[in-house]
Amino acid sequence: MKTEKGIALVDRDDDGVDRAFRADVLNGLRQRDKAVPARWFYDEAGSQLFEDITRLEEYYPTRAETQILQDRCEEFARLIGPDRAVVEFGSGSSVKTPLLLGCISPAAYVPLDISGDFLRESAAALSEKFPGLPVHSVEADFMRRVTLPDAVLPLKKLGFFPGSTIGNMVPRTAVDLLRSMRATLGADDGESPLLLIGMDLVKDRSLLEAAYDDGSGVTAAFNLNLATRINRELAGTIPIDALEHVALWNDEFARIEMHLRARCDIAFTVSGERFVMAKGETIHTENSHKFTRRSGNTLLLAGGWTPVERWLDSDGQFALILARATEQRDAP
Template identity: 45%
Template structure:
């Protein structure tokens, strides 16, 4: 947070949204009528889970990046052939443990091994109990890859290609579409996305001792067509001073804290990015309206 306040423009990673409260708010966002990505991707997984499971193969070691509530993976696990293990990775440890406990109850024969970690950094997976090395397959739904800059996205994919060597990655991407539909998805009528955005400041106050007045910041999200991305900001309603430890930072009226990008992709554009990172793109599943895509990427041997 200090770097975000000290540098111009003010910018912070969206990974800091996800404390327990932020994760719960995101779960609510996924249920909103305006937020099409979740229900569209769930429909694709429901319709094509068996095809995806065939590509994954039997007895796989399944790793989910940014698992959250681990809702979507249930459709995949139900179709998979004797999965050896499921490793959900998420930065929000409390939320992750709850999701893992629910999966253990519903899949008593499955080895569920949650890993509280920042998956944007190199991951060291725990060894299998029997010392074996089954085929590793990654699962990265929700188009969370869109939160990265293009260079960061390629960097993550390269890291994933190395981790999953000999296996593959099943990944969701939100597609370029009508800006009005995108605007509605990030500016819901119930104000849940605004609460999610503002919770970042509430978390900073609680964990870092800052004194943000959340009433003096407004949620602002818009589509930038030249960059093909949604940008999410918190706009200062007035000139104000924010305390962090012994330091004071002035935020001018109208200045923003840039909290998230959500990149939108074309199918072919993403396949080019995957090739650049070392994957071999395979099957792509899209919905009839071409709102969302799920890609199978084969990892290098």
């Protein structure tokens, strides 16, 4: 096994709390329309709950993306080629990441994630499946440019961002992330890195809402775990039982929205600061934007990536897109 211990690039307070987490939560709760960025779902418990979500009957994206990875292996091998460092933005999926690594014969694997415990567990699991592959885990906020380990800097890079996580962000933030990925992968250092990214597609409203509000309540537990994490890490007093999970389709913005809605009037504190919510008021916790071919390509181009190839599952529900870093130009 060639797993490195890993490096941590997260800025924490003396009490061990991620400074960005505290700032995002407090700033979000101060707003008139309360909101907390979806990236904070993924503490250890949240990461495990999301793994559980991916196995649900209602949640089609993982099955669809897995099918593409299985069916198009030879095309990935031909278009991506061997000996690249695979830099995954997020802890590796126990199913999808091994499929990709098995197709392309990489030189190294670098998972980047802000959830350190889950990151180390997934990196160790990948190492056991690929005992000859160097694995360099990096605990970091990949929303910003990340300095990669020295051992992988000379290698050609492939960024891997499965699961349509890009859809969790409003367009401005998504473009900023794509640009920071481009910088992390060394596009301005004379390289021409590639990016393999998942995008969920616009489809029937009933299918979309069921995928984010499953009958067994796993997605509800995932959403409510964010409030539990706030209570645990930020000395919060949010009454969890007074909140309920809500998922709805917003057709104007082509996205599923998840909220935590107050069942009654409530008051609570977080890091010593007091907040109130009236009955029916919500904390907006996630967007999951859905794409067409044109909107997905436009987003990639705005973020500095040129689409090379696009694959769909057999039901046409999900897309995996291979893109190449676009050369910087000052004019069309």
